[in-house]
Amino acid sequence: MSDDSIPARLERVLAEQLALAAPAPDLDLFETGLLDSLSFAQLLVALEKEFDIRFAVEDIDLDRFRTLPAVTDVVTRAIAAGAAVAGS
Template sequence: MASRTTACSTTCWRRSTYRMTDVRELETRIARLFAERLEVEVPSPDLDLFEAGVVDSLMFVKLLATLEEQFGFRLAFEELEIDDFRTVRHMARFVAAKRRSAEPGRVSASG
């Protein structure tokens, strides 16, 4: 019984570490997209981009198109939540979740 718990703990730790690493890598990629594609430097992954005036409505549309192109998914209007795009860190978590939901063997929420 103890070995089963240890194995689960190790597996769960590996998954969470992988996801954390994935999010960190995505943060770096998204910050690079801001710099290269949108010509905006983001000083911190936790900066509120809307509050700081970095992203306005036109930039937001350009940002969504860039994320779709770079990460290979389409965003439906119904799934857009402004808080998912407020910071680079939130965007990275959103993209990571989209990627996980698109993995083979996963069932999407829509059916």
């Protein structure tokens, strides 16, 4: 049985799209060099496809994507925002 939780899906995106093993939760993805501007753009596109979401311009802030928990939070909020719009 596969884990369809947001963190598990995020880890799969990192592995499949960016060839990154799941980093420690508190590891800064940019300071460590795991993400740079190009891989960040690739990550955004991959997350939008994986979760069927669209990031608002104000969400595209490097500080919101520095750690896995931070990325999970941004994705969770984008999913909730999409559900709210769909339910309107």
